[in-house]
Amino acid sequence: MPRDNKTSLIQKVAKQAFSTFKDCRSASSGDGSVVTDKLNQLVSIVTSVRAKDLKITPPKNKPSSGAAAPQSPPVTYMHICETEVFSMGVFLLKAGASIPLHDHPGMNGMLKVSHFQSVL
16 A cells, blocks of 8 residues: 555544444444445555554564663553544553453454564
8 A cells, every 4th residue: 555645554544443433333224335345445454554654663682781671561552542433552562461352342343463573
Protein backbone atom coordinates (compact mmCIF):
# COMPACT_ATOMS: atom_id res chain seq x y z
CA MET A 1 0.00 0.00 0.00
CA PRO A 2 1.52 3.35 -0.98
CA ARG A 3 2.12 5.79 1.84
CA ASP A 4 1.33 9.48 1.53
CA ASN A 5 2.58 12.20 3.83
CA LYS A 6 -0.83 13.81 4.35
CA THR A 7 -2.46 11.12 6.47
CA SER A 8 -0.55 8.75 8.72
CA LEU A 9 -1.21 5.04 8.40
CA ILE A 10 -2.45 4.93 12.01
CA GLN A 11 -4.97 7.70 11.21
CA LYS A 12 -6.14 5.64 8.23
CA VAL A 13 -6.60 2.62 10.50
CA ALA A 14 -8.62 4.73 12.96
CA LYS A 15 -10.81 6.21 10.22
CA GLN A 16 -11.51 2.78 8.70
CA ALA A 17 -12.13 1.20 12.13
CA PHE A 18 -14.66 3.92 12.95
CA SER A 19 -16.46 3.40 9.63
CA THR A 20 -16.38 -0.40 9.96
CA PHE A 21 -17.50 -0.75 13.57
CA LYS A 22 -20.07 2.05 13.33
CA ASP A 23 -21.75 0.01 10.60
CA CYS A 24 -21.59 -3.18 12.70
CA ARG A 25 -24.19 -1.71 15.04
CA SER A 26 -26.75 -1.48 12.26
CA ALA A 27 -25.68 -4.59 10.30
CA SER A 28 -28.29 -6.82 11.93
CA SER A 29 -31.01 -4.93 10.08
CA GLY A 30 -29.07 -4.14 6.92
CA ASP A 31 -26.76 -5.56 4.32
CA GLY A 32 -23.99 -7.58 5.97
CA SER A 33 -21.89 -7.44 2.80
CA VAL A 34 -21.20 -3.72 3.42
CA VAL A 35 -19.72 -4.53 6.83
CA THR A 36 -17.76 -7.44 5.33
CA ASP A 37 -16.28 -5.17 2.65
CA LYS A 38 -15.36 -2.53 5.23
CA LEU A 39 -13.88 -5.17 7.52
CA ASN A 40 -11.78 -6.52 4.64
CA GLN A 41 -10.53 -2.98 3.97
CA LEU A 42 -9.65 -2.59 7.66
CA VAL A 43 -7.78 -5.90 7.68
CA SER A 44 -5.84 -4.80 4.61
CA ILE A 45 -4.78 -1.52 6.25
CA VAL A 46 -3.90 -3.16 9.58
CA THR A 47 -1.87 -5.80 7.74
CA SER A 48 0.36 -3.05 6.35
CA VAL A 49 1.12 -1.50 9.78
CA ARG A 50 4.71 -1.96 10.90
CA ALA A 51 6.37 -1.23 14.23
CA LYS A 52 8.05 1.83 12.75
CA ASP A 53 4.62 3.28 11.88
CA LEU A 54 4.05 3.41 15.64
CA LYS A 55 7.57 4.69 16.23
CA ILE A 56 8.39 1.49 18.11
CA THR A 57 11.88 0.06 17.81
CA PRO A 58 12.83 -3.39 19.08
CA PRO A 59 15.02 -3.23 22.19
CA LYS A 60 18.72 -3.73 21.66
CA ASN A 61 20.45 -6.36 23.73
CA LYS A 62 22.73 -4.49 26.08
CA PRO A 63 25.77 -6.20 27.51
CA SER A 64 25.50 -6.75 31.22
CA SER A 65 27.70 -4.44 33.28
CA GLY A 66 27.12 -6.40 36.45
CA ALA A 67 24.90 -3.68 37.93
CA ALA A 68 21.23 -4.44 38.33
CA ALA A 69 19.23 -2.54 35.72
CA PRO A 70 15.72 -1.35 36.54
CA GLN A 71 13.17 -3.95 35.50
CA SER A 72 10.38 -2.93 33.15
CA PRO A 73 7.02 -4.73 33.29
CA PRO A 74 6.53 -7.76 31.03
CA VAL A 75 3.50 -6.12 29.34
CA THR A 76 2.96 -2.43 28.63
CA TYR A 77 -0.12 -0.85 27.04
CA MET A 78 0.17 2.16 24.73
CA HIS A 79 -3.20 3.91 24.23
CA ILE A 80 -3.66 5.42 20.77
CA CYS A 81 -7.28 6.62 20.58
CA GLU A 82 -10.81 5.94 21.72
CA THR A 83 -14.20 6.85 20.28
CA GLU A 84 -17.75 5.83 21.08
CA VAL A 85 -17.34 3.08 18.47
CA PHE A 86 -13.86 1.61 19.06
CA SER A 87 -10.64 1.94 21.00
CA MET A 88 -7.17 1.36 19.62
CA GLY A 89 -4.03 0.55 21.51
CA VAL A 90 -0.83 -1.41 21.34
CA PHE A 91 0.41 -4.04 23.75
CA LEU A 92 4.17 -4.26 24.06
CA LEU A 93 5.24 -7.65 25.38
CA LYS A 94 8.72 -8.62 26.48
CA ALA A 95 10.07 -11.86 25.07
CA GLY A 96 8.38 -14.77 26.84
CA ALA A 97 5.47 -12.65 28.17
CA SER A 98 1.86 -13.44 27.36
CA ILE A 99 -1.65 -12.12 27.81
CA PRO A 100 -4.12 -14.78 28.96
CA LEU A 101 -7.00 -15.61 26.65
CA HIS A 102 -10.00 -13.62 27.86
CA ASP A 103 -13.29 -12.17 26.68
CA HIS A 104 -14.72 -8.70 26.11
CA PRO A 105 -18.47 -9.36 25.71
CA GLY A 106 -20.15 -7.34 22.98
CA MET A 107 -16.84 -6.24 21.48
CA ASN A 108 -14.93 -7.07 18.32
CA GLY A 109 -11.17 -7.16 18.22
CA MET A 110 -8.23 -7.35 15.87
CA LEU A 111 -4.71 -8.46 16.64
CA LYS A 112 -1.54 -7.75 14.69
CA VAL A 113 1.91 -9.01 15.62
CA SER A 114 4.42 -6.48 14.33
CA HIS A 115 7.64 -7.84 15.78
CA PHE A 116 8.56 -11.27 17.01
CA GLN A 117 11.72 -12.19 18.86
CA SER A 118 12.41 -15.79 19.71
CA VAL A 119 13.13 -16.58 23.34
CA LEU A 120 15.33 -19.53 22.43
